[in-house]
Amino acid sequence: LQVDLWQPSSPLHIAEGTVADVRVPQNTSRSLLPYLQQANIQYTILISDLQQAIENQTGGRSHRNRRSLSGYNYEVYHSLEEIEDWMHYLNRTYSDLVHMFSVGKSYEGRPLYVLKLGKRSRPYKKAVWIDCGIHAREWIGPAFCQWFVKEALETYQTDPDMRKMLTQLYFYIMPVFNVDGYHFSWTNDRFWRKTRSKNTRFHCHGVDANRNWKVKWCDEGASFHPCDDTYCGPFPESEPEVKAVAHFLRKHRKQIKAYLSFHAYAQMLLYPYSYKYATIPNFNCVESAAYNAVNALQSAYGVRYRYGPASSTLYVSSGSSMDWAYKNGIPYAFAFELRDTGHFGFLLPETLIKPTCTETMLAVKNITLHLLKKC
Numbered sequence: 001l002q003v004d005l006w007q008p009s010s011p012l013h014i015a016e017g018t019v020a021d022v023r024v025p026q027n028t029s030r031s032l033l034p035y036l037q038q039a040n041i042q043y044t045i046l047i048s049d050l051q052q053a054i055e056n057q058t059g060g061r062s063h064r065n066r067r068s069l070s071g072y073n074y075e076v077y078h079s080l081e082e083i084e085d086w087m088h089y090l091n092r093t094y095s096d097l098v099h100m101f102s103v104g105k106s107y108e109g110r111p112l113y114v115l116k117l118g119k120r121s122r123p124y125k126k127a128v129w130i131d132c133g134i135h136a137r138e139w140i141g142p143a144f145c146q147w148f149v150k151e152a153l154e155t156y157q158t159d160p161d162m163r164k165m166l167t168q169l170y171f172y173i174m175p176v177f178n179v180d181g182y183h184f185s186w187t188n189d190r191f192w193r194k195t196r197s198k199n200t201r202f203h204c205h206g207v208d209a210n211r212n213w214k215v216k217w218c219d220e221g222a223s224f225h226p227c228d229d230t231y232c233g234p235f236p237e238s239e240p241e242v243k244a245v246a247h248f249l250r251k252h253r254k255q256i257k258a259y260l261s262f263h264a265y266a267q268m269l270l271y272p273y274s275y276k277y278a279t280i281p282n283f284n285c286v287e288s289a290a291y292n293a294v295n296a297l298q299s300a301y302g303v304r305y306r307y308g309p310a311s312s313t314l315y316v317s318s319g320s321s322m323d324w325a326y327k328n329g330i331p332y333a334f335a336f337e338l339r340d341t342g343h344f345g346f347l348l349p350e351t352l353i354k355p356t357c358t359e360t361m362l363a364v365k366n367i368t369l370h371l372l373k374k375c
Contacts, residue, residue, distance in 0.1 A: 001032055004191055006345050007266065009208075010221060010230045013315040021342045023050065023191065046343055053347050054190050074150050075353045077139045080110075080183045083146065083175055087113055094153055096120075097166065103174075104244025107197045110179045112244050117152055118170040127170040128258040128368060129249065129330075134209045134321065136181030136192045137346045138264040140338045140356055145175035145262065147357035148364065165368050172248075172256070178209050178241060191346060195239050199226040207233035210263075211317065212242045213324035216275040221317030232319050245321075250328060258332035258371055259325035260364065265345055266314065266337035267305050269294055269363065272326040274310035274335075275318040282331055285375035289332060292370060293363040300359035303339070310335060332371060336360065 005011060006021040014020050024032055036043050047053050057077065072086055091100035097119065102111040118125065130148065132141035152171070155162045165171075176182045180196035194206030204227040211222040214236035218224060222232040237243040249256060271286050280286060290307040298304050306313055310322065314337070326333040339348055339356045348356065 001028055001035070003028070003032070005229065006191075007342060008315055009193075009317075010223065010228070010315075012221065019342070021046070021345055046345070047347065050347075053344075057347060057350065058186070058190075074143070074147050074357075076350050077143060077353075078146070079186050080176060080179055083142060084113065086146065087115060087175070090115065090149065090153070097153060097156065098149075103248045104240060106179045106241050107195060107239065108180045110183070112174070112177075112179065112241060114248075115149060115173045115175070116170055117149060117166065117173060119167045121167050124255070125168065125170050126371075127172055127252065127256045128260065128371070129172045129174075129256050129325075130260045130262070130364075131174040131177045131245070131321070132262040133176040133182050134178055134261060135263060136178050136185040136194070137190065138262075138338075139185070139346070140264045140348050140353065141262040142175050142182065143353050144338065144357050144360055145173055147353075148361065149173060149175075151361055161365060161369060164372065165365070168372055169368065170255075172252075174245070177245065180241075181206065181209075193229050194231065195241060197233075197239060202226040204231075207231050207239050209239055209242055210261075210321055211319040212236060212239050213246065213319045213321050215320070215324040215327050216318040219275060219318035221275070221315060222319050230317070236319065242321075246324065249325060249330070253329045256330050258367065259322065259330045259334070260367070261321055261335045262338060262360075263335055264338045264348065265340055265342065267303065267339055267341050268313055268337040269297075269305050269307040270310035270313055270322070270335045270337065271307075272309065272323050272333055274314075274320045274323045275316060277309075277311050277316075279309075280326065282375070286332060288375070289367050289370045290334070293366045296366040297359045297363040300362055301355055303359055305363075332367065334367065336363070 004023040087100050090098045099116040102113050104112050132145035185192045194208050196205050208230045211230055211232040217236040218232035223230045269290050272280050294305045294307045322333045322335045
C-alpha cells in the first residue's frame with residue numbers, strides 16, 4: 001500500500017499509541033480501510049475528497065484581482081511568481097525600510113531572494129533571520145513571511161514595539177526557501193516536500209532541505225534513500241539552496257542573534273536540539289523566551305502551542321537548519337510548526353491565514369523583544 005505520510009515525516013517515528021496522518025489514493029483507501037479494521041487500528045477520515053479541497057484552494061485564481069500590489073491580498077496563497085513580484089514592488093516602494101537581494105540560485109536556476117527589513121539607523125545592528133517554505137507543501141509558511149513584512153511596514157509608524165524592532169534590528173526574511181519545490185507544488189504536485197534536484201541512479205527528485213545541513217548529518221530521523229521524503233542528500237549542503245543560506249548565515253553569524261524557521265503543521269514552538277535528547281547551554285533563556293512567546297500567541301484566539309526541545313516535543317531529526325544555526329553561534333534558534341494539528345493538515349484553508357498569522361506575529365514580536373532585553 002503506497003501512502004503519503006503527512007505526520008510524522010518518517011515511518012521510523014510511528015509507534016504504538018501515537019497518531020499518524022496519511023494521504024491515500026482513492027483506489028488504495030478501499031483496501032486500506034478493511035485492513036485497518038482487521039488490525040484493530042482506529043482511524044478517522046479527515047478529508048474525504050482531497051481533490052476538491054485542493055481545487056477550493058487554488059481554483060478560480062485568475063478572477064481575483066491579485067496583480068495590483070496596493071491591493072495585494074495577504075489572506076490568499078500566492079504562487080512563486082506573485083511573491084517575487086510583490087518583493088520587487090516592496091523594494092521599489094519602501095526603499096527606506098526594505099532592501100531586496102539574492103543569496104544565490106536554486107537547483108533549477110531561480111534566484112533565492114531575501115528581504116532585508118529595518119531602518120538604516122546605524123552601521124552595525126543585530127539581526128534576526130526568518131525563513132519560510134523549506135518544505136514546499138507547507139504553504140502557510142510563505143503566507144506568514146509575507147504577513148510579517150506587511151505588518152512591519154504598516155505598523156512601523158504607529159506601534160512603538162515595531163518601531164523599536166526595526167530601529168534596533170535588521171530582519172532578513174526569506175519568504176520562500178525552497179523555490180523550486182514551492183513552484184512544483186503549484187504546478188504539478190500539491191504535496192511535494194523536497195527540493196527538485198535530480199538523482200541519476202534512482203530517478204527520484206529532491207532532497208529534504210531540512211535534513212541537508214552539516215550537523216549530525218544523515219543520522220537518526222533522516223533517510224539515505226533518494227526516494228524518501230526525509231532523504232538527507234548525497235552530502236551535507238548538497239542542495240544549492242541550503243549551501244547559499246548556510247554561506248550567508250556563516251558570513252553574518254556575529255550579527256545574527258536569532259534564527260526563526262516556519263513550518264507546518266503541529267502547533268508547536270521548537271528549539272534545539274533536534275538531533276539528540278540533551279539540554280542546550282543557554283536553556284533557561286531560550287525556554288523562557290519560548291514560554292512567553294507561546295503565551296502571547298495564545299492570547300489572540302486561545303490556540304495553545306506545545307513548546308520544548310524538538311527531539312522530545314516532536315521527534316528526533318538530524319541535519320536540521322535550526323540545530324545548524326544554533327551550532328554556528330546563533331543563540332536563539334526556533335522552528336515554528338504552524339496550524340493546524342491535522343484536521344486540514346497541509347491544506348489549511350485561506351480563511352485561516354489571517355488568524356494563524358495574527359497569533360504567530362505576537363509570538364515573533366515577543367521573541368524579538370526578549371532578544372533586545374538581553375536574557
